[in-house]
Amino acid sequence: MAKVIAFSIFKGGTGKTTSAVNTAAALAELDKRVLLVDLDQQASSTRYVGIDPNQVNPAFYHVFLKQTPASVVLRQTAFGFDILPASSLLAAIEESLEPGDEVLLRNILKPLQDEYDYILVDTPPGKAGLAFNGIVAADLLLVPASAERMAIDGVSDLINHVQSIIWNKYRNELSQQEIRILFTMYKAGTSHSPGIVQATRRIYGGNVLDILIPETVEFPRSFDHNKPITHLVPRHAAAEAYRSVARWIVNHA
Numbered sequence: 514m515a516k517v518i519a520f521s522i523f524k525g526g527t528g529k530t531t532s533a534v535n536t537a538a539a540l541a542e543l544d545k546r547v548l549l550v551d552l553d554q555q556a557s558s559t560r561y562v563g564i565d566p567n568q569v570n571p572a573f574y575h576v577f578l579k580q581t582p583a584s585v586v587l588r589q590t591a592f593g594f595d596i597l598p599a600s601s602l603l604a605a606i607e608e609s610l611e612p613g614d615e616v617l618l619r620n621i622l623k624p625l626q627d628e629y630d631y632i633l634v635d636t637p638p639g640k641a642g643l644a645f646n647g648i649v650a651a652d653l654l655l656v657p658a659s660a661e662r663m664a665i666d667g668v669s670d671l672i673n674h675v676q677s678i679i680w681n682k683y684r685n686e687l688s689q690q691e692i693r694i695l696f697t698m699y700k701a702g703t704s705h706s707p708g709i710v711q712a713t714r715r716i717y718g719g720n721v722l723d724i725l726i727p728e729t730v731e732f733p734r735s736f737d738h739n740k741p742i743t744h745l746v747p748r749h750a751a752a753e754a755y756r757s758v759a760r761w762i763v764n765h766a
Contacts, residue, residue: 521634523674530635563590653693729749
């Protein structure tokens with residue numbers, strides 16, 4: 514069965530979508546069967562791979578309403594992985610979610626797990642129902658954190674919320690769930706980024722990955738070109754960093 518990996522942090526702007534899309538592309542390079550799930554009504558992952566969310570019909574919205582199976586909504590990308598694309602209709606799902614609905618995505622993905630090696634979930638920011646759905650569905654939480662003080666507060670917020678609330682509420686389902694922190698937007702030429710990473714390692718130890726995703730203008734360029742960085746500039750250090758994330762997942766997750 515597929516390993517489900519959610520890219521989650523309640524703070525926006527830390528590289529969730531960038532990490533989800535580029536890790537999916539890097540895993541596909543390793544000949545893994547990969548599904549990317551876009552849970553954000555902004556549909557950034559969907560746009561990243563060149564799909565117009567306004568042209569998606571039926572949409573993920575209809576899957577949540579149990580009007581159509583997820584397999585009907587799936588799209589192939591040009592980069593070796595499939596995607597469950599998002600659209601603005603997810604806002605209506607968010608508004609309709611009630612306590613206890615955090616397991617909806619977990620149940621939606623179950624019929625797909627035999628078809629893939631890895632299912633990656635790009636969760637929306639904020640403490641809301643769809644974000645919690647992504648967390649509850651996951652075997653592994655990868656927390657993308659930009660190497661700055663504000664992002665580290667976001668890491669602490671997510672981990673404390675997951676451990677104190679979500680793990681207690683879904684004790685049986687999430688008893689084996691793991692959390693790892695992935696630093697993004699790393700500025701090697703400064704003292705600030707290395708200091709933030711060191712301070713975080715003192716708190717979270719081995720839960721902080723050794724892989725550092727560098728800050729580069731190639732990431733917005735890759736989004737503008739609708740291509741993962743591994744395809745746009747395959748020899749770039751940032752592309753190699755996400756290949757390292759993919760190899761870590763295959764070897765350890």
